[in-house]
Amino acid sequence: MKVATHIVFGECCLFAASAVFDFHYETPSVLAAALCSVLPDADYPKSWLGHQLGSVSEDLHRLFGHRSFMHSLLALALVTATLGPLLWWLTGQSATMIAVGVGYGSHLFADMMTLGGVQLFWPSRAIAVFPGRDEYRVVSGGNSERVFVALALIFALLFYPVSRVGFDGLVYRLGGADTLYGTVTKVTDGDTIEVETQGRTTPVRLIGVDTPETVAPDEPIGCYGREAYSYTKRILYERQTDEEGRVVREGRLVRLEIPRIGDSEDAYGRTLAYVWIDADGDGEYEHLFNEDLIEQGYARTTTFAHTYRREFERAREEAEERGAGLWSACPEVETT
Structure with a gap:
């Protein structure tokens, strides 16, 4: 999927998580979610992030291939455990640590919805996909991805106000x-x-x-x-x-x-x-x-x-x- 797709979906997931799990966030968390939503593509030299990383991306691709280690639950845990506390310390906001996990995890989930899937349980070679039938999954770069990012944007716009006031605050506001x-x-x-x-x-x-x-x-x-x-x-x-x-x-x-x-x-x-x-x-x-x-x-x-x-x-x-x-x-x- 394109970098814009991952960023929009990452922010949608952050707003939804804030609304459901009742934590609040500020600008550093929004930026952290956006950054981490593209981080798994560090193993793909042809991606936007791969171009920025240059030889580092080529080395990752040579060692692991695409959608393997960097797209696994193990990588999610390692990135959250290392980058999360660092951003928490730098910003003084615990929500940035949550944003790291949400942003990175959103990329894995989005790629699971493509035809190729991901090696979610690396080093196992098993491919994780969602949903199970090919015709319901997203074709990267095709019309289905455009529909996906449009839906993600709509849900992001819907979840954003809820994430700021909470479901209870929304109910009270609607009640007048x-x-x-x-x-x-x-x-x-x-x-x-x-x-x-x-x-x-x-x-x-x-x-x-x-x-x-x-x-x-x-x-x-x-x-x-x-x-x-x-x-x-x-x-x-x-x-x-x-x-x-x-x-x-x-x-x-x-x-x-x-x-x-x-x-x-x-x-x-x-x-x-x-x-x-x-x-x-x-x-x-x-x-x-x-x-x-x-x-x-x-x-x-x-x-x-x-x-x-x-x-x-x-x-x-x-x-x-x-x-x-x-x-x-x-x-x-x-x-x-």
Whole structure:
């Protein structure tokens, strides 16, 4: 198959693996999957990679032939075990190691779907193919390969958004959400506020975040709890006065996003919501305060499924790596 076919199929497999196995990736992983999706063709001097490698490719071809050792499970394991940890160390992202295995494995699987097959279990000379009937397999360079790469591209485009938000996030997004606008009237805790909306005061628990406790009965104040409470109060309920000292605002206007899937209230009767604020004053309410708490190191993430779980997990990992907030201030905090 052509190099473009392998790259597209490799990225499709990476996006699908991320969606199914719930790991997130960044640009280095995408590049690693693309590189490793063409790496097995190092044993074929006429391939694009073979031309780049020159005599190295000729030596590999002379020693093993094409679609033998370099197209085997043994080579997959060796490349993943050597190149994977190196890229992990260089990038600081564990997903690059997964991308190496996924990209390399995608090439083997794609070549199994051609008429020639591969010696998947090298040094055994047995040829592995899929599917079993010749008429259902791909002819390299023919119309069937064009159909294959077109389908791979379609699936890649379909899997990409799922890989970024997860299946649970996609389900919650498809389920929609109710929107309410209101004014924050009280900050109870770092992750709990009260909002006056439609003429009534509603206690709100921020979805997906967990700040250290400050008001839990019979429990000590948690490490970094006061800081989280102060930050939430400063951002969402900072009293403003005019030049004459008169109060002009006692709470910030916010937009509540309440998912229609799942419980709308917790066990204490608090509305579960995402709190959006208008950070730049353009009336768009584009800034998600829940995520802001995580990015600044004031909150951990919760484990249950919700709309922005993957986005929150990425923010939490980045905050933990930076040692932001509680991740450096609290020695007893559990790290992953």
